[in-house]
Amino acid sequence: MLPSSNGLNVLLLVAVVLCALSVVTSQHKARKLYIELQKQKEHAQQMEVEWGQLQLEQSTWAALARVEKIAVQQLQMQMPKSGQIQFIRVEPDGHINNQP
Numbered sequence: 514m515l516p517s518s519n520g521l522n523v524l525l526l527v528a529v530v531l532c533a534l535s536v537v538t539s540q541h542k543a544r545k546l547y548i549e550l551q552k553q554k555e556h557a558q559q560m561e562v563e564w565g566q567l568q569l570e571q572s573t574w575a576a577l578a579r580v581e582k583i584a585v586q587q588l589q590m591q592m593p594k595s596g597q598i599q600f601i602r603v604e605p606d607g608h609i610n611n612q613p
Contacts, residue, residue, distance in 0.1 A: 573579070584590040
């Protein structure tokens with residue numbers, strides 16, 4: 514072998530080792546990112562479940578029967594009689610028109 518071919522072989526060996534290390538590093542980073550992606554997907558799914566539970570809870574708290582029960586029992590409110598109801602119409606020009 515010629516002395517220049519030994520130098521070329523060493524140079525090629527170094528290049529191959531560097532390429533192999535970069536492939537390993539890239540794969541490691543890709544795996545770490547994939548694991549993080551899976552964690553974020555799981556977190557998003559948990560958040561969706563919690564959002565559904567909160568919507569259900571809100572609908573329960575805002576149920577008409579519950580609100581009416583609290584209004585009657587705790588606030589001593591009652592439905593107005595027909596003579597106590599007044600309709601107020603606001604005209605397009607901003608004028609208020611009371612109708613008995």
